[in-house]
Amino acid sequence: MGKPEAISAIPAVDSHALISRLRAVLPSPSLLALPEETKPYECDGLSAFREVPLAVALPEDEAQVAAVLKVCHEMRVPVVARGAGTGLSGGALPNPLGVTLGLSKMKRILHIDPLARTARVQPGVRNLAISEAAAPLGLYYAPDPSSQIACSIGGNIAENSGGVHCLKYGLTVHNILKLRVVTIDGEILELGGEGLDAAGYDLMALMTGSEGLLGVVTEITVKLLPKPQLARVVLAAFDSLEKAGNAVANIIGAGIIPAGLEMMDKLATRAVEQFVHAGYPLDAEAILLCESDGTPEEVAAEIERMEAVMRASGATQIRLSKDEAERLRFWSGRKAAFPAVGRLMPDYYCMDGTIPKRKLAEVLKGIAQLSEEFGLGCPNVFHAGDGNLHPLIMFDANVPGQAEHAAKFGSRILKLCIEAGGTITGEHGVGVEKIGEMCDQFTPDALETFHSVKAAFDTHGLLNPGKAVPTLHRCAEYGQMHVARGKEAFPDLPRF
Amino acid sequence: MIEQFRDTIRAATSAGRPLRIRGGGTKDFYGVSLHGDILDTRGHRGIVDYEPSELVMTVRSGTPLAEVESALAEGGQMLAFEPPRLGAGSTIGGVVASGFSGPRRAATGSARDYVLGVRVLDSAGRDLSFGGQVMKNVAGYDLSRFVAGSFGTLALVTEVSLKVLPKPEVETTLAFAMDESAAIEALNRWAGQPLPLSAAFHVDGKLAVRLSGAGAAVSAAKTRMGGEVMADDAAFWTAVRDQTHPFFAEPATLWRLSIRSTAPVLGLGLQAIEWNGSLRWVAATLPAERVHAAAQAAGGHATLYRGGDRSAGIQKLAPGVLALHQRLKQALDPAGVFGPGRMHPAF
Ligand SMILES: Cc1cc2nc3c(=O)[nH]c(=O)nc-3n(C[C@H](O)[C@H](O)[C@H](O)COP(=O)(O)OP(=O)(O)OC[C@H]3O[C@@H](n4cnc5c(N)ncnc54)[C@H](O)[C@@H]3O)c2cc1C
Numbered sequence: 001m002g003k004p005e006a007i008s009a010i011p012a013v014d015s016h017a018l019i020s021r022l023r024a025v026l027p028s029p030s031l032l033a034l035p036e037e038t039k040p041y042e043c044d045g046l047s048a049f050r051e052v053p054l055a056v057a058l059p060e061d062e063a064q065v066a067a068v069l070k071v072c073h074e075m076r077v078p079v080v081a082r083g084a085g086t087g088l089s090g091g092a093l094p095n096p097l098g099v100t101l102g103l104s105k106m107k108r109i110l111h112i113d114p115l116a117r118t119a120r121v122q123p124g125v126r127n128l129a130i131s132e133a134a135a136p137l138g139l140y141y142a143p144d145p146s147s148q149i150a151c152s153i154g155g156n157i158a159e160n161s162g163g164v165h166c167l168k169y170g171l172t173v174h175n176i177l178k179l180r181v182v183t184i185d186g187e188i189l190e191l192g193g194e195g196l197d198a199a200g201y202d203l204m205a206l207m208t209g210s211e212g213l214l215g216v217v218t219e220i221t222v223k224l225l226p227k228p229q230l231a232r233v234v235l236a237a238f239d240s241l242e243k244a245g246n247a248v249a250n251i252i253g254a255g256i257i258p259a260g261l262e263m264m265d266k267l268a269t270r271a272v273e274q275f276v277h278a279g280y281p282l283d284a285e286a287i288l289l290c291e292s293d294g295t296p297e298e299v300a301a302e303i304e305r306m307e308a309v310m311r312a313s314g315a316t317q318i319r320l321s322k323d324e325a326e327r328l329r330f331w332s333g334r335k336a337a338f339p340a341v342g343r344l345m346p347d348y349y350c351m352d353g354t355i356p357k358r359k360l361a362e363v364l365k366g367i368a369q370l371s372e373e374f375g376l377g378c379p380n381v382f383h384a385g386d387g388n389l390h391p392l393i394m395f396d397a398n399v400p401g402q403a404e405h406a407a408k409f410g411s412r413i414l415k416l417c418i419e420a421g422g423t424i425t426g427e428h429g430v431g432v433e434k435i436g437e438m439c440d441q442f443t444p445d446a447l448e449t450f451h452s453v454k455a456a457f458d459t460h461g462l463l464n465p466g467k468a469v470p471t472l473h474r475c476a477e478y479g480q481m482h483v484a485r486g487k488e489a490f491p492d493l494p495r496f
Numbered sequence: 497m498i499e500q501f502r503d504t505i506r507a508a509t510s511a512g513r514p515l516r517i518r519g520g521g522t523k524d525f526y527g528v529s530l531h532g533d534i535l536d537t538r539g540h541r542g543i544v545d546y547e548p549s550e551l552v553m554t555v556r557s558g559t560p561l562a563e564v565e566s567a568l569a570e571g572g573q574m575l576a577f578e579p580p581r582l583g584a585g586s587t588i589g590g591v592v593a594s595g596f597s598g599p600r601r602a603a604t605g606s607a608r609d610y611v612l613g614v615r616v617l618d619s620a621g622r623d624l625s626f627g628g629q630v631m632k633n634v635a636g637y638d639l640s641r642f643v644a645g646s647f648g649t650l651a652l653v654t655e656v657s658l659k660v661l662p663k664p665e666v667e668t669t670l671a672f673a674m675d676e677s678a679a680i681e682a683l684n685r686w687a688g689q690p691l692p693l694s695a696a697f698h699v700d701g702k703l704a705v706r707l708s709g710a711g712a713a714v715s716a717a718k719t720r721m722g723g724e725v726m727a728d729d730a731a732f733w734t735a736v737r738d739q740t741h742p743f744f745a746e747p748a749t750l751w752r753l754s755i756r757s758t759a760p761v762l763g764l765g766l767q768a769i770e771w772n773g774s775l776r777w778v779a780a781t782l783p784a785e786r787v788h789a790a791a792q793a794a795g796g797h798a799t800l801y802r803g804g805d806r807s808a809g810i811q812k813l814a815p816g817v818l819a820l821h822q823r824l825k826q827a828l829d830p831a832g833v834f835g836p837g838r839m840h841p842a843f
Pocket of ligand 1: 044045080081082085086087091123144145151152153154160161162163164211212213216217218338
């Protein structure tokens with residue numbers, strides 16, 4: 001966990017002048033500038049970082065978004081877009097010298113086309129609200145982050161969010177057709193189209209996952225899929241992490257793409273079981289949840305194959321959800337894993353590395369060793385099918401130094417992921433949190449290329465400055481800091 | 497090989513001479529214009545890493561598509577976007593750079609959807625890696641998917657990591673006699689139901705729909721949908737995919753329209769339909785403005801795929817979007833060496 005980059009390049013602005021210009025373009029309830037009004041926006045889901053913005057603008061439509069951006073552009077004021085603030089990497093952390101642009105008032109579902117299977121929505125619409133609105137038509141929006149009751153579709157675009165069902169149905173980037181985006185100078189762009197591709201470069205790919213650094217998304221057309229007729233889940237227990245990891249590889253190797261394939265280790269199952277009573281076996285070293293969906297015939301055939309592979313991979317226990325209620329109960333534990341861990345310790349820090357699946361057992365062992373070294377508990381829950389780990393580092397921020405200690409532990413886990421040929425973030429984004437680790441993940445040349453791309457959208461660097469992509473200066477500092485601590489794990493990595 | 501490419505790029509950059517990156521040249525027919533000295537990728541070949549249980553293959557860009565597909569077939573897997581094999585020489589680099597996807601696209605996604613990472617040389621000859629070999633990766637802007645479909649105008653792709661999928665257990669094709677309008681309606685209705693559709697092709701009053709998946713699911717869908725089971729359907733889909741079907745063989749001028757799947761019959765001329773209605777091929781010599789206007793009215797865009805006046809072929813981009821393209825081209829290829837004008841006269 002790094003500190004947000006100092007934004008020395010951007011001089012402080014006359015905040016009175018800024019606020020009066022914003023007042024001129026926004027209805028009065030849409031502009032918050034008093035400290036007690038702006039304080040609720042001081043952090044996102046990564047509450048270790050807090051900053052209060054100069055003002056919070058809550059536009060009601062795209063024209064107001066464009067007007068706010070124009071004012072900020074002219075006055076050279078940083079702008080931080082914000083959806084529901086559930087992000088876990090500090091992407092929506094306010095800039096103390098800037099404006100937070102909240103999209104929460106733009107929450108209308110504009111149109112659902114049942115025959116073309118698309119929904120056109122405003123950015124503040126909650127992820128789950130789309131599926132709820134489409135349900136009567138037998139359709140749904142597939143990407144389902146665990147935060148789906150709260151997170152906004154605009155935030156999903158900015159983070160390229162995933163969920164349990166992404167193994168089979170893809171990430172946000174695979175499930176959107178068209179975007180309307182307002183650039184920092186207030187220009188409105190339409191990207192993508194109602195067909196499956198668009199003319200020119202793939203700007204949809206570039207916008208998705210760009211963490212609010214390239215433009216503000218004001219309208220999204222998503223694809224809707226037919227709801228599977230049936231889903232059932234297999235719960236399998238294993239007496240070692242290795243066997244569970246091998247079972248994951250064997251299932252995929254057998255040509256099965258489960259609708260979801262999730263793993264939890266013993267610490268996680270125990271934490272969860274006390275809390276939700278999902279019926280997980282407590283003596284297992286690891287459990288797998290493996291879902292099949294489709295027509296009843298398809299599900300029956302696939303479940304049979306899944307169970308056979310689990311057995312051959314050494315499962316000590318296999319249970320199949322008998323009905324929808326039991327399926328939901330099996331999943332309830334997985335979905336409640338974060339809050340359950342939160343009950344055991346005052347604070348937890350959720351990591352998000354992705355690794356090749358063949359390295360699962362090795363990396364988990366490495367994490368267990370680090371957990372001992374740092375003296376902090378670390379249950380693991382993860383999207384095993386796509387190798388996306390969520391180690392949850394448990395700590396108590398009230399114990400002096402423990403938050404920093406947890407952050408160092410986290411950083412070491414991310415290095416393990418890079419070393420295993422993986423990445424520092426699978427779905428939560430870099431934000432301010434992993435800005436330092438970006439220096440390990442990318443070469444200075446690659447980082448420079450990112451900055452050139454950014455400049456093509458935002459010459460003055462006003463959109464979400466200091467996030468997602470570190471400056472080379474920042475990386476130099478990061479390198480020195482690590483050397484000074486004498487704890488550099490990979491001295492052979494390039495240092496600059 | 498990388499060193500050699502780097503020297504070529506640096507020499508081109510300092511001489512201000514454009515380069516035309518080329519694999520097997522099977523897509524030379526496509527694009528606004530072709531110029532520059534050829535940089536042939538075919539010397540840089542070979543599969544770098546392939547582990548079927550990871551669902552990922554990493555491969556050098558000059559590797560023949562055929563080699564990639566046969567290695568995957570041995571692992572019981574495939575490129576799920578079914579790239580058209582437009583000639584024996586087709587390389588994987590060309591597949592990614594064109595972004596062309598085949599019949600399975602509407603069901604499983606496009607070429608760019610399956611790109612997980614790329615290694616490129618930029619116009620300064622710098623060796624850069626974006627994305628990686630894992631399914632989920634949001635570190636940095638998604639330049640690997642961005643480079644897909646850019647026709648060698650942004651950087652030289654030297655290596656690519658692709659997500660791959662298991663081959664379906666069973667495939668069957670159903671044939672129906674239907675006019676265009678009924679086919680568009682039927683395809684969209686079916687696509688809204690949980691049916692294992694994996695391809696559709698309509699031409700000349702005949703609709704073919706392929707079903708793929710578990711045996712049980714395919715036979716249940718067959719009962720539900722009706723139609724006649726097509727004999728020798730694998731050969732039929734190969735012809736559709738590789739554009740050797742008679743529909744593609746004849747026309748001198750072929751337009752490709754990517755539009756809203758439910759858009760009614762366009763009335764532009766002889767038409768074939770794919771992708772549940774969202775891809776329409778029109779085999780007719782027409783004024784570009786007319787085709788572009790029709791595509792735009794249907795929420796999409798049209799490209800002159802083959803023949804005719806290539807310079808008129810690309811859909812007009814909105815001024816802001818065009819300016820952004822020019823800035824991005826400038827950002828990634830400041831020297832302007834990579835295929836200027838191939839995609840668009842302005843970048
Ligand atoms: C309990 C919990 C579980 C979670 N589970 C998952 C999970 O399973 N999978 C997953 O991927 N994530 C998960 N997350 C993380 C988070 O919910 C996602 O990243 C989500 O997409 C953020 O949406 P948001 O609306 O809250 O965005 P915010 O947190 O408000 O913002 C996130 C980023 O998006 C930018 N942004 C927001 N709106 C716009 C816009 N309209 N235009 C441009 N930029 C914008 C912001 O500037 C910021 O950089 C979880 C979070 C929590 C708290």
